[in-house]
Amino acid sequence: MLTLVSTTLVGASQYAAFLTDFAPTTTLPMPVPALVLRGFWYSGTILLILGAHEMGHYFACRYYDVDASLPFFIPVPVLQTGTMGAFIRIREPIPQKHMLFDIGIAGPIAGFLVAVPALFLGLALSHVVPMPADTPGIMELGEPLLFKFASWLIWGQTMQGYTINMHPMAFAAWFGMLATALNLFPIGQLDGGHISYAVLGTRSTYVTLTMVIVAAGLSYFSASWIVWTVLTVAMLFVFGPRHPRVYDEHVPLDRTRLLLALFAVAMFVLCFTPAPIQPLDLLRK
Secondary structure (H helix, E strand, O other), rough: HHHHHHHHHHHHHHHHHHOOOOOOOOOOOOOHHHHHHHHHHHHHHHHHHHHHHHHHHHHHHOOOEEEEEEEEEEEEOOOOOEEEEOOOOOOOOOOOOOHHHHHHHHHHHHHHHHHHHHHHHHHHEEEEEEEEOEEEEEEOOOOOOOHOOOOHHOOOOOOOEEEEEHHHHHHHHHHHHHHHHHHOOOOOOOHHHHHHHHHHHHHHHHHHHHHHHEEEEEEEHHHHHHHHHHHHHHHHHHHHOOOOOOOOOOOOHHHHHHHHHHHHHHHHHHHOOOOOEHHHHHHHH
């Protein structure tokens, strides 16, 4: 409920900015109750994406009789997203490799299947406007490959000096894709770490350490990666770089699951952007 409140308030602010087309103003474009109601464009979409992701994990756990909690959502009203995502708590070790793989990949697939139609609908509700003048506080969002493809299909090639003013639903889909990409990083206890361990076994430890270095290197493109690098290093410090072992570690995955692992790589590539958030005035320079 707290996350619903925080994301709805953020969504109301986003909708007000969407109506004004980046123009600085001291007056609201519509009454506060109407803005709050339209905040559900964002909050409903992002909670559906995050909820689908976590329920994918949850139902996979239930299928294999692994004790797990329902999703916990994290409200952060001071962020432009209104939330830092969601998680479930798995209360017992996952004994077999195929169980670990299925539980790990079920979440990203479920969230992705919700984010894609939300992206297309959100972009259809958006509109193209002139690039705003130097206005403090305006941020440019990095465009994943899937976002670029969807915007090209709907709006074609954007002329120089123009940009897409994203509807709050489109922003929710963008954030959902970013969350999917971050979760699919093959590091430690992340979804990508589970998938990597299920496919590569003990060799996944080298992948984990390499991807932490990659995350640190991405800070060159965007300072926002500094936070992610610190979080991943803290996670490895607490849980260790080695993934908890399953008893059938030596048994290879079947062909279908290996193909799904390739699909996970494809989702990561489609949802990833090297510079998620950049100040607009920095981009102009």
